[in-house]
Amino acid sequence: MPKMSFPNRPPLDLDAIRHAAALIRAGKLVAFPTETVYGLGANALDARAVRKIFEVKARPATSPLIVHVESREAVPALVSEWPAAAEKLAVEFWPGPLTLVLPKRSCIPDVVTAGLPSVGLRVPVHSRRRNRRITQRRTARARECLRPGSVGESRCPHRRAKR
Numbered sequence: 001m002p003k004m005s006f007p008n009r010p011p012l013d014l015d016a017i018r019h020a021a022a023l024i025r026a027g028k029l030v031a032f033p034t035e036t037v038y039g040l041g042a043n044a045l046d047a048r049a050v051r052k053i054f055e056v057k058a059r060p061a062t063s064p065l066i067v068h069v070e071s072r073e074a075v076p077a078l079v080s081e082w083p084a085a086a087e088k089l090a091v092e093f094w095p096g097p098l099t100l101v102l103p104k105r106s107c108i109p110d111v112v113t114a115g116l117p118s119v120g121l122r123v124p125v126h127s128r129r130r131n132r133r134i135t136q137r138r139t140a141r142a143r144e145c146l147r148p149g150s151v152g153e154s155r156c157p158h159r160r161a162k163r
Contacts, residue, residue: 035097047109064114067121080105094123
């Protein structure tokens with residue numbers, strides 16, 4: 001199966017990526033593009049930063065977040081089990097929009113998973129290019145750059161007008 005590609009994406013702005021990484025390391029939130037919409041992200045291992053996602057989005061605490069990671073090789077540090085089936089799916093579909101739900105390690109704060117024993121993990125299409133250039137590699141993100149119940153958009157500028 002061919003990997004997803006996005007030929008119409010603008011080139012990466014390395015200064016903006018470095019700035020976003022610094023913000024994430026400082027416990028701040030950043031908006032970032034995913035394969036389909038913009039996400040709102042924070043350091044997934046920083047419970048205080050992750051709580052900010054819920055506050056800003058008025059997201060219910062019962063709604064788990066997805067953790068974006070650089071590569072499938074980074075996943076074992078975050079999960080307690082990595083079954084052969086997960087490896088097979090990851091090899092076939094990552095990077096891409098596939099989310100795998102696996103038992104989490106204690107390093108993942110309960111706020112990320114809504115208190116559940118498992119965590120959703122994804123390796124986004126753009127993560128390899130971005131993360132080769134920055135040191136921050138773990139971000140949790142809400143599903144869209146929107147409040148719950150809003151209609152999704154593939155551009156983020158509409159968010160500024162709605163704030």
